[in-house]
Amino acid sequence: MYKASAVKRTGIYRVTGNIADFQMELKLRHISEWLPVPKFEYTGAQAGANHKSHYPDSSFGSSRSDFFIFMPFSDEYCGYTAHCGLSSVSGSGSYGNGFCSYYNYYNPSNGYPTSSTGTPTQSSGYDASNEQSSNLMRCPMSPRHRQLISKQSSLQSSWQKDGGAADAVGDSFYAQNRELCNGGTANMLIGWQQKHFSRQELARYREASNCVTTLQRRYHRWTQDIVELQERHEMAQKRAREQVRIRRKPRKTKSLKRQRERELEKTRVRGQEMESERTSTPLRSLRASASPLLISASSEGMQFSSLPLSEFSLVEDPNFAQRTCLIHTLIDADSDEQSEEALELRAAGFQVMYVYADLQPDTLLITIKYSPTLGLLFVYPDFNFSADDMDYIVEVEHDCRQLYSYGFQSVIPLEAFDPQLEAMTPHVMRPLTVPPTSAQAKRKLRDLLNDPTSLDSPPTDATTDELLGYYRNQRLLAAELRTxxxxxxxxxxxxxxxxxxxxxxxxxxxxxxxxVRYYIHPPPYTILEPANPDDPFPLRGATQTSLGGGAHKPAHFSHCWQLTLLCEEQYDPEQLLHIYFEVISVDSWQRERCEGYTHFSCSLAAPLPAAAQAGQRLQCIRPLGSWWDAINRYFIGGRKVFDFVGYFNVQQRQCMGALHTRLDRRPEYGTRSTGVLLFSVKKLQQRSNVDGHWLLEHRRDGLTSPSDLGLSSKSTLDEVLAAYVEARERVETLLGYYR
Amino acid sequence: MAEVHIIGQILKAVDFVEPHLYCKWILQSGNAWRLVQGEAQGQTPVSSHRLETCADFSQPLDVHLSAAAVQGWPRLLVEVYAVNVLEQSWPVGYGFVHVPTQPGSHRLEINTWKVAPAGWWNCIKERFGGGGAALSKTDLLYSGVDRYKLQTRSSGKVIVDLNLVFRKFEEYGVEFN
Incomplete structure (x- = not known):
């Protein structure tokens, strides 16, 4: 008896391992189509009342059930293969869920108008093959097979027409999903955040000119596999058609007739062998059921004479779902195409993944969201006990109603999450286990993060258990803060x-x-990351004035600042970072005098010298000047304009033709030593590490060491290959060789 | 997240004119840093030395930080205060230093300075009556292009011993050199 769709609930699971290992097996198949009949043309008996017994649980058939003749679909009813050369659509194994599908047929004598998904030449087809029609009324068959049969007579005379017959049918969906419509089950193994393309995405990304960003180029690379799969399938189809054409060529000579008889004899023997192999091997039988026409083509090849070539598939293709892009996914990387709800979920810290089936229109099958913070996986609808169950029904409304069933299960074992059980567990931190969608919980969590001491102190008369729980909570909070x-x-x-x-x-x-005033000149191809975005001059600064210090007494500054730079790929390690210091004294009349200049430079890529890290004394100099400058400095003060940046930049001076040497006697290049600055610099650099994002998701597992996490300092072969492919693409893009 | 353990002590303050000193210390870091365990600020007891111009504190430090970014590397801010017989205290030294980026044992010397008295009256008051100018906002210690307008005087040094343990930085591609 036919069942309604299973109740859809959200399943919550705790992910104890790596979420990247998550995989699920999805199966989708077509159950039936219900062709609509205009009500005003109905003149028959009240069939709906008679068929109610077939649908005790059905909620969707009430409005249309009286329009159709429903036929039980089962292999046991007749040897349908003997009549039309088609095996059963699916074996009983595919219906292990207890489904018993029904197919509806028109009464041809009524001459009802056909739907677009139906057969345009249906009436003539039935007229020409009344005997077959009478058999069909008793035989199980796929709706698409009905179309094949109905078109046999009309297309028999012109069956040599190429594969554009599907276009003549005008059913693009059928043309794209013949295996599904012929009763095949779409199998798909989907990993976490694994991208499967829709047809629109395939058309978009298969052209390299449309791919600009790295993600698009990566998608373009992935689509090549599907394109290759499609081309290979097309070639196989083409070869199969040619073989059939050769067999059907008329033989005129006796020798050719004898040869043909021998070939037919061989074909029969082969067909019998395959038939026996099919019956003896379950796997083979299952494959044959997924592609029924293959068996008919091989074992009873002459039956093809009544079928249009475009309507059958000679090649078995178990991966048709991947080839036809029937099932596709929307992952976090596709942020541009995600809905507002998905964006909100992502903003709340979830990773989201949607699985669609292109049933025209796109139908959402599964929604999966994962919270790295909570370590929980939310699945809607919940997993089936087995993917073969296919408990969930999808109803697609076209001009006829299409019913599909699907089921999916997780490949890896998942631990079901029970909120009540978690609430009874004392060591779980309540504020952190509340789903972050709750604004109150998020606020509380934020408060805890900002002020870890805001946890309530244990009361003075707390018991031992309460004290233990309090300190356990504190320890867990510290662990959460770490992760x-x-x-x-x-x-x-x-x-x-x-x-x-x-x-x-x-x-x-x-x-x-x-x-001291300082000026920083970063090297080319570096980007400054200012520590304080409000600072208008992040590359220069000054220390405080030390009264009485700097001459005989040391001037203590203790001036610390941090400089963060991003080095791009084009950065040359030989180009140095320059820091220029200018020491200025201010007298009691607020007159400034230049006390000296000095300079420090270092490479951002090479390690710093040990002296620079421990504290380096920088000798300051100032222009010697003439005797008039000395008198002016002593009595009047003030600073003379001096390009000390250009003075220290030897390369610039060389380019300008003013080579600076120690033997240069010109007074404008003469300097004298003044004081010293004690300066130190420490450096740390961070390379882009792809494993960093991955680490967070595993912290909750209690895995602490890299070896526990499966990480090592060595790169795997896959990482090296992926890096190589990406580097090659970048080089090709830079050189303009990219197609 | 990467973690930093800072274990050590504020050893002593030397070369200060004032005899009775105590020290307040604050460990500052960026927004991406979190205190996991320990105290990020504290105060030493008042200390003085009979023979030398130093004050031994031996204030232990044990701080566990976790980092989500390398920006905002922690730095240790010290404020040395003097106490007179009237139990008045005033700051006599500000100084701060970055926590070293190399794991292991380090001895840091933090040069300190104090705010210079504005005018002769404040000088006399500071010399005889005790008390001195203090910064109303501690952000003046490390910000501002026009910071040269802040007039200070050099003060003593604070000696700090630190033992550093870094954890998991290499997993995030952080190199110290």
């Missing part, structure tokens, strides 16, 4: 360099009351 946040990675193809700069002290200058 909750993501480690910021530098953008792709960049390297983040962080410099910790410290200016400790200055001494031995001519005048006291000094302060």
């Amino acid at each position: 909750l946040l993501q480690f910021a990675q530098p953008p792709k193809r960049t390297r983040r360099v962080v410099l910790l700069l410290e200016l400790h002290e200055a001494q031995h200058f001519e005048y006291a009351n000094i302060h």
Whole structure:
């Protein structure tokens, strides 16, 4: 008896392993189609009342059930293969869920108008093959097979027409999904965040010119497999058609007739062998049921004479769902195409994945969301006990009603999450297990993160268990704080360099009351990441003024600042970061005097010298000037305009033809030593690490060491190959060779 | 997330003019850093030395931080206060230093400075009556292009011993050199 769709509930599972290992097996098949009949043309008996017994649980057939003749679909009813050369659509194994499908047929004598998914030449077909029609009324068959049979007579005379007959039928869906419509079961193994393309996406990404971004180029590369699969299938179909044409060529000579008889004899023997093999091997039988026409083509090849070539498939294709893009997915990477709900879920910290079936229109089959924070997987609808059950029914409304069933199960074992059981467990931290969709819970979590000490203190008269629970909660909160946040990675193809700069002290200058101003010149192809976005001048600064310090007494500055740069790929390690220091003294009349200039440079890629990390004394110099400059400095003060940046930039001076040497006697290049600055710099750099994102999802498993996580410092072969392919694409793009 | 364990002690303050000193310390870091365990700020007891111009604190430090980014590397801010017989206290040294980026044992010398008294009256008051100027906002310690307008005087040094343990930085591609 036919059943309605199973109740759809959301399944919640705790992911104890790696979510990247998650896979599910999905099966989809076509059950039946119900052709509509205009009500005003109905003149028959009240068939609906008679067929109610067939649908005790059916909720969808009430409005149309009285329009059709329903026929039980089962292999046991007749040897349908003997009549029309077609095996059964599916074996009984495919209906292990207890389904008993019914197919409806028109009463040909009524001359009802056919639907677009029906056969345009249906009436003539039935007229020409009344005997077959009478058999069909008793035989199980796929709706598409009915179309084949109905078109046999009309297309018999012109069966040599090429495969555009499907277009003549005008049913694009059938043309694209013949295996599904012929009763085949679409099998698909879908991994977590695995991309399966729809037909529109395939058309979009198969052209390299449409792919600009890295993701699009990656999609383009992946679509090539599907395109190759389609081409291979097309070639196989073409070869099969040609073989049939050769067999059907008329033989005129006696020798040819004898040869033909021998070939037919061989074919029969082969067909018998295959038939016996089919009956003896279950797997083979199952495959044959998925592609029924293959058996008919091989064992009873002459039956093809009554079928249009475009209507059958000679080649068995178990992966037709992948080839035809019947099932496709929408993953986190497709953020542009996701709905607002998906974007909200992602903003709430979920990873989302949708599985669609292109049943025209696109039908959402499964929604899966995963919370890395909670380690929970939400599946709607819930998994079936087995994918073969196919408990869920999809009803697609065209001009006729199509029914599909599907089922899916997780390949890896998942632990069902029971909220009540979790609530009874004392060590679970309530604020962190509340789903983050709750605004109140999110606020509480944020408060906890900002102030870990906000946990209520245990009461003074707390029992031992309460105290233990309190400290256990504190420890778990600390663990959550360790795992909750993501480690910021530098953008792709960049390297983040962080410099910790410290200016400790200055001494031995001519005048006291000094302060130091510094100017930073980063090398080319570096991007500044300012620590304080509100700072209008992140590349320059000044220390405080040290009164009385800098001359005989040291001027303590303890000035620390941090500089973060992103080095792009084009960055040349030989290009250095330059920091220019200018020491200025201010007297009691607020007159500034230049006490010296100095300069520090380092490479962002090479390791720093040990002296620079421990504290390096930078000798300061200032222009010697003439005697008039000395008098002016002593009595009046003030700073003379001096291009100290250009002075220290030797390469620039060389380019300008002013080579600086120590033997240069020109007064404008003469300098004198003044005081020293104690300066230190520490550096740390961060390379882009693809494993960083992956790590967070495994922290909750209690895995702490890289070996536990399956990570090692060594790259796997897949990573190397993926990096090679990506690097090659980038090079091709840069050189303009990319197709 | 990467983790940093900072274990050590604030050893002593040297070269300060004032005899009785205590030190407040704060461990500052960026927004991507979280305190997992330990105290990120504290205060030492008042200490003085009979023979030398130093004050031994031996204040233990044990801080466990977790980091979600390398930006905002932690730094240790110290404020040295002097106490007179009237139990008045005033700041006599500000200083801060970045926590080293190499694991292991380190001895840090933090040069400190104090806000210079504005005018002769404040000088006399500081010398005889005790008390001195203090910063109303601690962000003046490390911000501002026009910081040269802040007039300070050099003060003593604070000696800090640190033992650093870094964890999981290499998993995120962080290299220290």
